[in-house]
Amino acid sequence: MRFSVETWAPEYGASVNWPSIEETDDEVDVEVEKRISDWAPIDSPPPTIPEEIVFIDGIQRIDARIWIHHEGLSTPAVCASLAAGATICRPGQALIEDVKVCRVLIAPASSPASPIKTRHAVYEFAPAADATPEATYRAIHDRRHHMETRVAAAIRSDLIVFDGPLRGRNHHNAVGYVKTHHRFYLTDGLKPVLGDLGDGQRTPLFLIGGGPGGGRWSWYLRLPGPRAHPFAGIVRLELPGVGTADEAVARVGLVGSCLPRFASEPHRESRSPQNLYPIAGLERQLRQRLGDQVFLDRELRIMAAGGTM
Amino acid sequence: MAEIESVGRVLGTDHSTPLAFWVAVGEHQHLQLDDLVAVDRVLPTGEIISIYGVVAKVRARHEGATFDSDVFLIADGVLPAVVSEAAEIQVTRVAPETFVPPLPGAPVRRVVGEERDEALDMTEVERKLPAGLTRESSQPMMLDLDFLDGTKGAHVNISGISGVATKTSYATFLLYSLFNSGVLGAAAANTKALIFNVKGEDLLFLDRPNNRLDEDQRALYGVLGLEARPFRSIGILAPPRRGDPNGTPHTGARTTGVGPLYWTVAQFCRLRLLPFLFADAEDERQQYTIVVHAVTDQLERCARTTPAGDGAVRVAGRTARTFDQLVDVVCDQLQPEDPEEGPDPRWSGRSVTTGTINAFVRRLSSARRHVDHLIRADLADAETHAIDLDSQQVTVVDLHLLHDRAKRFVVGVVLRQAFESKEESGTAEPLQFVVLDELNKYAPRSSSSPIKEILLDVAERGRSLGIILIGAQQTASEVERRIVSNSAVRVVGRLDTAEAGREQYGFLPSAQRQRSTILKPGAMFVSQPRLPVPVLIEFPFPAWATRTAEAGPDSASSGSADPLPDPFAGLT
Numbered sequence: 001m002r003f004s005v006e007t008w009a010p011e012y013g014a015s016v017n018w019p020s021i022e023e024t025d026d027e028v029d030v031e032v033e034k035r036i037s038d039w040a041p042i043d044s045p046p047p048t049i050p051e052e053i054v055f056i057d058g059i060q061r062i063d064a065r066i067w068i069h070h071e072g073l074s075t076p077a078v079c080a081s082l083a084a085g086a087t088i089c090r091p092g093q094a095l096i097e098d099v100k101v102c103r104v105l106i107a108p109a110s111s112p113a114s115p116i117k118t119r120h121a122v123y124e125f126a127p128a129a130d131a132t133p134e135a136t137y138r139a140i141h142d143r144r145h146h147m148e149t150r151v152a153a154a155i156r157s158d159l160i161v162f163d164g165p166l167r168g169r170n171h172h173n174a175v176g177y178v179k180t181h182h183r184f185y186l187t188d189g190l191k192p193v194l195g196d197l198g199d200g201q202r203t204p205l206f207l208i209g210g211g212p213g214g215g216r217w218s219w220y221l222r223l224p225g226p227r228a229h230p231f232a233g234i235v236r237l238e239l240p241g242v243g244t245a246d247e248a249v250a251r252v253g254l255v256g257s258c259l260p261r262f263a264s265e266p267h268r269e270s271r272s273p274q275n276l277y278p279i280a281g282l283e284r285q286l287r288q289r290l291g292d293q294v295f296l297d298r299e300l301r302i303m304a305a306g307g308t309m
Numbered sequence: 310m311a312e313i314e315s316v317g318r319v320l321g322t323d324h325s326t327p328l329a330f331w332v333a334v335g336e337h338q339h340l341q342l343d344d345l346v347a348v349d350r351v352l353p354t355g356e357i358i359s360i361y362g363v364v365a366k367v368r369a370r371h372e373g374a375t376f377d378s379d380v381f382l383i384a385d386g387v388l389p390a391v392v393s394e395a396a397e398i399q400v401t402r403v404a405p406e407t408f409v410p411p412l413p414g415a416p417v418r419r420v421v422g423e424e425r426d427e428a429l430d431m432t433e434v435e436r437k438l439p440a441g442l443t444r445e446s447s448q449p450m451m452l453d454l455d456f457l458d459g460t461k462g463a464h465v466n467i468s469g470i471s472g473v474a475t476k477t478s479y480a481t482f483l484l485y486s487l488f489n490s491g492v493l494g495a496a497a498a499n500t501k502a503l504i505f506n507v508k509g510e511d512l513l514f515l516d517r518p519n520n521r522l523d524e525d526q527r528a529l530y531g532v533l534g535l536e537a538r539p540f541r542s543i544g545i546l547a548p549p550r551r552g553d554p555n556g557t558p559h560t561g562a563r564t565t566g567v568g569p570l571y572w573t574v575a576q577f578c579r580l581r582l583l584p585f586l587f588a589d590a591e592d593e594r595q596q597y598t599i600v601v602h603a604v605t606d607q608l609e610r611c612a613r614t615t616p617a618g619d620g621a622v623r624v625a626g627r628t629a630r631t632f633d634q635l636v637d638v639v640c641d642q643l644q645p646e647d648p649e650e651g652p653d654p655r656w657s658g659r660s661v662t663t664g665t666i667n668a669f670v671r672r673l674s675s676a677r678r679h680v681d682h683l684i685r686a687d688l689a690d691a692e693t694h695a696i697d698l699d700s701q702q703v704t705v706v707d708l709h710l711l712h713d714r715a716k717r718f719v720v721g722v723v724l725r726q727a728f729e730s731k732e733e734s735g736t737a738e739p740l741q742f743v744v745l746d747e748l749n750k751y752a753p754r755s756s757s758s759p760i761k762e763i764l765l766d767v768a769e770r771g772r773s774l775g776i777i778l779i780g781a782q783q784t785a786s787e788v789e790r791r792i793v794s795n796s797a798v799r800v801v802g803r804l805d806t807a808e809a810g811r812e813q814y815g816f817l818p819s820a821q822r823q824r825s826t827i828l829k830p831g832a833m834f835v836s837q838p839r840l841p842v843p844v845l846i847e848f849p850f851p852a853w854a855t856r857t858a859e860a861g862p863d864s865a866s867s868g869s870a871d872p873l874p875d876p877f878a879g880l881t
């Protein structure tokens with residue numbers, strides 16, 4: 001496979017707004033725990049330190065943008081590095097385990113792409129639907145999602161918090177942790193409840209139907225921290241939509257009593273308090289494990305120029 | 310060779326150089342200061358270079374923490390982080406000598422067993438002097454005798470704070486090791502040591518076993534291949550008790566086996582000892598030194614031409630039997646009673662002003678009360694008296710009760726005697742060791758004096774003459790540079806913080822300098838020419854008593870305790 005590396009730094013091609021992966025056409029049932037008329041902030045049980053809680057996250061980075069040349073045609077493609085891992089928090093100890101790193105060449109499935117081997121890394125071919133930025137992003141995201149799921153599969157724990165929506169990870173111990181709100185699931189009439197949430201308080205449970213993976217229980221929770229605006233510190237959580245509402249409420253209580261302890265402070269975390277410490281620490285470490293981008297970029301250029309390993 | 314588990318790997322986030330590098334310590338492993346380690350590097354030619362070193366720094370930190378207070382989150386199990394431990398290695402030896410850096414990632418092993426000799430460059434050393442035990446492993450630490458006996462180098466210099474640094478104890482330990490380890494071979498029997506006891510009574514019981522020596526300490530002597538015994542052949546010289554007509558030596562607690570330390574007036578004159586009474590007699594800026602030399606000449610002439618026979622000297626028709634009398638008669642020559650007469654030019658030197666003569670007389674008179682019991686011919690044995698440095702293996706000259714001026718006089722005169730007898734003998738063997746503390750007093754960095762000249766002579770020519778100085782001082786920065794720089798072996802005990810920063814300790818890497826301020830008694834950094842890095846050693850508790858309370862039964866009198874001093878002696 002002949003290819004060349006875009007001379008511009010990879011960030012310049014990223015001027016596309018990444019589309020929201022969160023599904024927006026789901027049906028929402030807000031009356032599974034409380035009637036609409038009874039919607040009001042609910043206190044979480046007193047804080048507890050869980051015996052074990054696991055946070056799972058992944059990151060991605062575009063190492064280089066390349067052009068694949070074939071029969072006079074040039075197809076844009078992306079070389080990306082991905083990593084996923086878990087932070088296992090026990091009283092007195094937070095450990096990062098099961099870190100997985102992979103490097104992928106994202107190109108349209110129709111292109112004649114094949115894996116790129118450099119001296120220090122191999123970019124496996126991961127086909128995307130087409131060459132658009134959206135398809136490329138979707139392909140990267142799917143890969144990452146897959147890696148996170150594999151990390152989770154190796155872990156036995158009662159409480160596994162995924163950074164992001166569950167998206168089909170419906171194991172009974174899974175919790176989805178959404179800190180970026182692409183959509184509010186509440187009607188305008190219920191939104192003021194969010195503003196009324198005190199530190200550690202949550203909204204009543206609602207059921208999101210349809211979408212990938214079927215239904216899931218969801219609720220909003222306010223993490224402790226300074227309140228710059230009404231929605232500051234608000235996160236949305238998800239549980240697999242199995243069991244009865246009562247069972248879900250019990251689980252919600254457990255999550256609510258455990259999470260606030262991990263909320264970050266503004267001077268340590270640019271996305272405080274939502275970016276939880278175990279996740280922030282994990283991301284730092286994962287970024288480290290991706291390796292040096294300039295170094296990888298140079299290796300790719302050497303290979304593009306016909307270099308040997 | 311059995312596979313040795315590696316303790317870590319050379320890390321690549323800091324420079325790795327042929328002289329120093331960092332090692333990341335592996336999980337469930339540890340490295341401490343002074344540990345010896347080794348790492349190999351295979352060259353493209355296939356040659357294996359072994360790089361040996363000693364741990365100079367160790368550090369541990371949280372990787373993944375950004376803020377100091379992150380440690381609380383990490384300890385709570387909220388923020389993930391890893392503890393990373395790393396050690397800085399100072400290279401002691403590269404074998405064979407190809408100076409390449411160890412490569413990041415290379416496994417580092419602890420040096421044990423026979424490889425220790427490789428690491429400390431002791432494989433080719435033929436004559437090894439046990440100099441103490443390494444702190445981290447309690448293994449013998451050896452000195453290459455070639456650098457002590459004059460073959461390739463000589464002299465030891467010890468620095469450290471009084472009381473904590475145990476300088477004198479280490480000097481005596483070295484002597485003990487020299488005499489008893491067998492390193493000197495047959496010459497050990499004739500090798501002599503001269504020790505100046507400048508303070509306390511520490512060195513007056515070298516021939517008594519130490520009853521506080523426990524079995525553990527005894528075992529340490531065993532590790533070094535030494536027996537834990539007191540010194541065998543000891544002679545002690547002490548100045549006479551003031552006002553005692555018999556000239557009984559005055560030593561405090563030690564009462565037996567002590568010889569008197571004094572010079573007859575005739576010796577004083579004949580041996581030209583007068584300049585040793587003046588601290589700056591060699592200083593050419595001082596006018597009165599002309600008078601000192603003129604008077605010295607005259608006294609020597611008198612001693613040769615008109616000896617009184619019993620240790621006294623006749624000067625200008627008068628017999629000088631005591632120092633007082635000698636001073637009086639000299640003063641009379643310089644300052645006649647008749648002011649019209651003027652000084653005798655043979656005694657004063659030519660073109661000397663009254664002021665210069667007064668300066669001399671003032672200094673001479675002020676010496677009177679400090680040395681009058683040291684220079685005398687009024688004792689019974691005066692006729693045959695001589696300072697004897699040769700009949701015992703170790704001669705301790707006790708100065709601790711003397712005034713500084715008298716100390717300088719005695720040190721200067723005794724050293725000169727030892728030096729001259731070595732010069733006359735013409736051979737370096739058997740060696741003569743000299744232990745002198747407070748070098749800063751006798752050979753200060755600034756100013757010049759007869760004693761300093763002798764010490765410089767010892768430092769610079771002693772190596773070929775076979776006279777080896779084991780010098781000590783609180784602060785090397787105050788001692789004549791040439792004396793310290795001529796010492797092949799340098800030892801540092803606990804140092805004062807300000808002192809540790811001075812250039813004189815440049816041979817200590819910065820971490821060791823810092824550590825030298827917290828060394829405990831009995832621990833020293835020893836630097837020897839073979840090793841670029843000083844090694845921290847500990848030496849065993851003295852097997853000989855260092856004060857009365859420790860003195861066990863006299864080994865010579867086979868178990869019988871010292872007779873208690875009679876409390877009623879002298880009463881009638």
